[in-house]
Amino acid sequence: MGGKLKLFASTAMASGIFVGLNPALAKDPTPFTWTGCYIGLNAGGLSATLGHNVILPAVAGGPPEQQFGDSASGLGFIGGAQVGCNQQFYGDWVVGVEGDLDYANRSHSFNTIFDASSYSFSSEDSYGPGSISARASLRWLGTFRGRFGYAFWNRDFIFVTGGLAFGRVNASTDASVANTIGSPFLFTGSYSAIRTGWVLGAGIEHAFTDRITAKMEYLHFDLGDFHYLVVGSNGGGNLPAIWNANGSVSGNLVRVGLNIKIIP
Secondary structure: OHHHHHHHHHHHHHHHHHHHHOHHHHOOOOOOOOOEEEEEEEEEEEEEEEEEEEEEOOOOOOOOOEEEEEEEEEEEEEEEEEEEEEEEEOOOEEEEEEEEEEEEEEEEEEEEEEEOHHHOOOOOOOEEEEEEEEEEEEEEEEEEEEEEEEEEOOOEEEEEEEEEEEEEEEEEEEEEEEEOOOOOEEEEEEEEEEEEEEEEEEEEEEEOOOOEEEEEEEEEEEEEEEEEEEEEOOOOOOOOOEEEEEEEEEEEEEEEEEEEEEEO
């Protein structure tokens, strides 16, 4: 019995000394809060689907409308910066806003050849093959989103997110139709604009310290359809003088980010 009491006393004394040397263990740590504003960097992978079509209108007494196009998805790098603010409420619920701007240079081009002889209505008209070269690209991508989620285990935050997507979209078309009795007929058109659309996704974020957090998220974005004209630069005979072109840009991305709280 005496031995057990001595063992208990020595254990209690050792525990007291250890706690005394480690003040952080002598009391409960201050709970982490997601409330505050932050800035950070992000990087990841982007899969962008770029669709592009060139349309030759129907000609009275001639061929019907003809459409040439292609759509393809490609993988690439995406990276940039973000800024945002969160507010934790009712214990573990978190609501916030976040904006980001990322480099996302994705492009897709297609080339095709078509038979233009059907536009030869008489022996005086003589059209050979036509060629079309078209290209569309997404140069950069930004979003402005709301975030809503739940904080668990104090330092982990799972969220859904959605809002506005915007990005620089460029497109161009160059075409040539052979003219066996003269110079080829040339057509050209281009498009460049900041497109807007929508974005939805989800993610998870972990706080390593009171000021440094890291996240992983998935986003799907859609910048909608764009339209522009392809115009003949040196006539065209029986060919339509103005062609139409359209396209669409959408995609998915997965990225990680590192944030630093600047307003606790």
